[in-house]
Amino acid sequence: MPEQIRVDDEILLQRSFDTPAEVVHELVHQNLEHLGRFLAWARPDYDVEGVRAFQQAGRERWNESGEHGYSIFYRDEYAGAIGMRGFDSPVGAASIGYWLSAHLQGNGIMTRSVSALIRLGFETYDLNQVIIRAAPANGRSRAIPERLGFVETGIERQMAKNVKGEFLDLVIYSLLRSEWQG
Amino acid sequence: MTEWPDPPRLVVVDDDTELRPVFEVPSETLYALIDRNRDYLGEFLDFATPEYALEHAVRYADQSRENWGRKGEQAYAIVHRRRPAGTIGMHRYGSRNRAVEIGYWLDAGLQGSGIMTRSVAKLTEVAFEQLGVNQVNISADVANGRSRAVAERVGFRFDGVTRQWLLNAKGKLADMARYSLLRTEWEENRT
Numbered sequence: 001m002p003e004q005i006r007v008d009d010e011i012l013l014q015r016s017f018d019t020p021a022e023v024v025h026e027l028v029h030q031n032l033e034h035l036g037r038f039l040a041w042a043r044p045d046y047d048v049e050g051v052r053a054f055q056q057a058g059r060e061r062w063n064e065s066g067e068h069g070y071s072i073f074y075r076d077e078y079a080g081a082i083g084m085r086g087f088d089s090p091v092g093a094a095s096i097g098y099w100l101s102a103h104l105q106g107n108g109i110m111t112r113s114v115s116a117l118i119r120l121g122f123e124t125y126d127l128n129q130v131i132i133r134a135a136p137a138n139g140r141s142r143a144i145p146e147r148l149g150f151v152e153t154g155i156e157r158q159m160a161k162n163v164k165g166e167f168l169d170l171v172i173y174s175l176l177r178s179e180w181q182g
Numbered sequence: 183m184t185e186w187p188d189p190p191r192l193v194v195v196d197d198d199t200e201l202r203p204v205f206e207v208p209s210e211t212l213y214a215l216i217d218r219n220r221d222y223l224g225e226f227l228d229f230a231t232p233e234y235a236l237e238h239a240v241r242y243a244d245q246s247r248e249n250w251g252r253k254g255e256q257a258y259a260i261v262h263r264r265r266p267a268g269t270i271g272m273h274r275y276g277s278r279n280r281a282v283e284i285g286y287w288l289d290a291g292l293q294g295s296g297i298m299t300r301s302v303a304k305l306t307e308v309a310f311e312q313l314g315v316n317q318v319n320i321s322a323d324v325a326n327g328r329s330r331a332v333a334e335r336v337g338f339r340f341d342g343v344t345r346q347w348l349l350n351a352k353g354k355l356a357d358m359a360r361y362s363l364l365r366t367e368w369e370e371n372r373t
């Protein structure tokens with residue numbers, strides 16, 4: 001995948017391990033409560049070393065498969081992250097995951113970023129479908145695939161956890177290449 | 183991962199039927215069974231291609247021995263009246279959410295008498311009561327009515343489909359119906 005993706009005038013995606021771990025750490029810690037409702041890793045003890053380990057895993061995946069996550073920059077400000085995995089899927093199905101700093105919600109940053117990754121997946125990587133999973137109670141996250149024309153196809157029960165270690169169900173959305181409006 | 187126990191090496195399903203690790207039955211016998219059922223199996227399973235040969239059955243047995251009690255698929259042969267009649271396996275053993283997936287196939291000639299329903303029910307019981315899993319999943323081609331009926335008879339819940347997800351041995355892409363049974367539901371129904 002490209003090292004960076006220009007989504008539009010305001011949004012730039014840059015591979016995640018190029019962002020200093022301290023910068024990631026700071027934004028995550030400003031957003032612990034916001035992220036921890038739906039993401040298991042956003043814990044108070046998530047330290048700079050934890051970020052580095054995550055980035056190292058990303059670097060290895062990049063070396064192996066050319067696949068990696070991106071940092072999102074909104075008007076040059078570090079705003080969150082987005083990643084797409086599953087390029088090696090035998091049925092051409094990749095899934096997208098993301099988070100955004102609470103103070104930057106409501107600007108369409110994530111919807112636009114997801115849309116750019118979908119375009120790349122279908123146009124450049126010959127994917128057959130893109131999948132997004134979100135907890136039933138995560139209305140803001142669910143609104144993204146819904147806004148982009150995904151179809152809700154079912155649920156995966158107790159397949160994720162929040163920071164408290166409680167199980168979360170995941171609603172499954174998918175968009176087939178044949179349905180994509182470009 | 184390593185805290186998961188070794189699955190039992192013998193699971194008694196009923197007077198006529200037991201499950202044994204797939205590497206304990208001769209690969210030649212298993213291969214002959216697959217060969218005889220090749221076309222029927224290939225409709226819904228990806229491994230039963232025209233190229234499937236004895237060496238694949240041998241490799242499957244070796245891999246299963248290596249996986250046993252550790253990770254990946256825990257594969258059993260279904261032995262019915264002392265003869266291998268099919269396989270049933272627990273996939274994703276050792277996975278993060280303690281969710282395993284049961285997959286299976288049966289000799290075409292032995293269909294219709296509940297062997298698989300009883301085998302799935304028994305292995306599900308073993309998974310919850312001896313192996314500490316949190317949930318058991320079953321998935322099948324949406325068009326595979328017989329397989330879906332097995333999941334439904336055992337009391338699994340239909341969770342929806344994943345579209346264009348399965349590739350059968352004939353190279354056809356199909357939607358997958360997904361079922362699950364949670365530990366909490368298992369405990370409720372047991373009493």
Ligand SMILES: CC(C)(COP(=O)(O)OP(=O)(O)OC[C@H]1O[C@@H](n2cnc3c(N)ncnc32)[C@H](O)[C@@H]1OP(=O)(O)O)[C@@H](O)C(=O)NCCC(=O)NCCS
Pocket residue numbers: 034035038039098099100101104105106107108109110111112133134135138140141144
């Ligand atoms: C999920 C999450 C990324 C959604 O953020 P978001 O800001 O709601 O999503 P977007 O960036 O797409 O913005 C959409 C909003 O911007 C508005 N918007 C403005 N311009 C827009 C544009 N060009 N395109 C789309 N929406 C636009 C939309 O109307 C919508 O507004 P609303 O909040 O009033 O409904 C964010 O809430 C988050 O990170 N949550 C915590 C972590 C998490 O749950 N991650 C997902 C796990 S599955």
Ligand SMILES: CC(C)(COP(=O)(O)OP(=O)(O)OC[C@H]1O[C@@H](n2cnc3c(N)ncnc32)[C@H](O)[C@@H]1OP(=O)(O)O)[C@@H](O)C(=O)NCCC(=O)NCCS
Pocket residue numbers: 222223226227285286287288289292293294295296297298299300321322323326328329331332335
């Ligand atoms: C899927 C498969 C295992 C189902 O086989 P099956 O014989 O229908 O399943 P069972 O062994 O549970 O038998 C159920 C049948 O026996 C009958 N039956 C008789 N006694 C029974 C009993 N005590 N308990 C349950 N069912 C009983 C049921 O009514 C049902 O009959 P029906 O076929 O008329 O509906 C078999 O068709 C197969 O291997 N197919 C090819 C491979 C495949 O698709 N595998 C699954 C991939 S997801």
